[in-house]
Amino acid sequence: MSKTFDDDEGGRPVSLVLEPDAAGERLDKALACVSDVSRSRLQALIAAGALSRDGFVLTDASAKAQPGEYILLFPAPEAAEPQPQDLPLTILYEDADLIVIDKAAGMAAHPAPGTPDGTLVHALLHHCAGTLSGIGGVLRPGIVHRLDKETSGVMVAAKSDRAHQGLAALFAAHDLERAYIALTRGAPAPSSATVTTRLGRSPHDRKKMAVLKAGGREAITHYRVQAVYGPAERPAAARVICRLETGRTHQIRVHLAHKGVPCLRDPVYGHGAPTAAVREAIVASGLGRQALHAAILGFVHPVTGERLRFETSPPADMQGLEAALTKL
Incomplete structure (x- = not known):
């Protein structure tokens, strides 16, 4: 079976296995048959010392191939x-x-x-x-x-x-004040709580983060519902303020999705469709991204010692969506 390489392979060792029937062929030709890398690129990589077998670097692309595992190291793109x-x-x-x-x-x-x-x-x-x-x-x-x-x-x-x-x-x-405003599908229950999990790369999709049972790093998010939209007994959407105690990749988006209330329009973690009325509100607002805004950042100036705090309102797309949601 051939091995397909992409840019994500850069800087990582890749295993290529030659079967016994490849014995005696030119090494570059044999390796080209078990990958989609051109012979000319293989020759350049081999000459640069990127190929090894049993711990020994091979630099002769014209050498006779031997069965077994070869390790090809693709350099990280500059x-x-x-x-x-x-x-x-x-x-x-x-x-x-x-x-x-x-x-x-x-x-x-x-x-x-x-x-x-x-x-x-x-x-x-x-x-x-x-x-x-x-x-x-x-x-x-x-x-x-x-x-x-x-x-x-x-x-x-x-x-x-x-x-x-x-x-x-x-x-x-984590010696800072950080708060985010999220517009979510539905409203989290309870209306105020702390989410504490382990976060790490998803074992099913390495481009996504996920809540893990073991491994990863501790992630802590404090949230509070500021407003709900739609029927009180079953809100269609909510405005939620999230305060970070840790700052992991995609932390708030993953934690809200973990609670069953992902950010509206989140293309990665937004599983489950919102109600028809919410979908109409999204279209009317023109929101084309996850409804998440970093509203507050406060910290002590590391040089002057002055305490600084900055707060901004969500941009027009989120404000427009919220205005439409208030009519539900």
């Missing part, structure tokens, strides 16, 4: 260094050490596969003109935390290394 881009930013605060922005939905925090430009990093490189902290590396300068691409709201970035180190320590210790 991303191009992001260039400054003059993109609109809503700046809430800025000084010599840090900058706080209200990130728009649709803007990724940093470059990644599928999002090579148009990110917050590109915008900050232009706005800050060489003053971002370099601790995050060339692809993530100044970035100490992130919001999902389609989640709007308050983010902070570091302009100096001392601010970067201080902010990273605050996030690691």
Whole structure:
């Protein structure tokens, strides 16, 4: 059976097994038959020392193949260094050490596969003109935390290394105030509680996060229902404020889905269809993303010691949806 490779294989060892009938063939030709990698690429990888067998590196693509397992290491793709881009930013605060922005939905925090430009990093490189902290590396300068691409709201970035180190320590210790507003399908019960689980990569889909029985990392979310929409005995939707005690990837989205009340329009965790009236409200509002907004970020300035707190309202798409939901 041939092995298909994709960009996600970059930087990871891949096992290729040659059967006894491949013995005596050219090594590159035999390996090409059990993969969809071209012979020319295999030759280059082998010459670069990326192929091994039984712990020994093989560098001769024309050598005779032997049956058994070969390990082929695909090098991680080298991303191009992001260039400054003059993109609109809503700046809430800025000084010599840090900058706080209200990130728009649709803007990724940093470059990644599928999002090579148009990110917050590109915008900050232009706005800050060489003053971002370099601790995050060339692809993530100044970035100490992130919001999902389609989640709007308050983010902070570091302009100096001392601010970067201080902010990273605050996030690691969870010594910040962070609150998110979510519009959910249905309303969680009870109306106020704490969700504590283990979160990690889904064993069924590595692009998703999931609640795990074992492994992963502890994730704690405190939530409270602020409003319900539709019949009180069976709400069609709700406005829920979520306060993070930990900050795991997709934490709020996974926890709300785990409670059976995913964010409306969540393309990954939004299992179950909302009522027809809610669907009509979504269409009328023009919301095309998960209804989640990072509304509050509060922390002690890592350099000056000043206590800072920023609060923003959800953008027009969520406000429009909420206005439509109030009519249910």
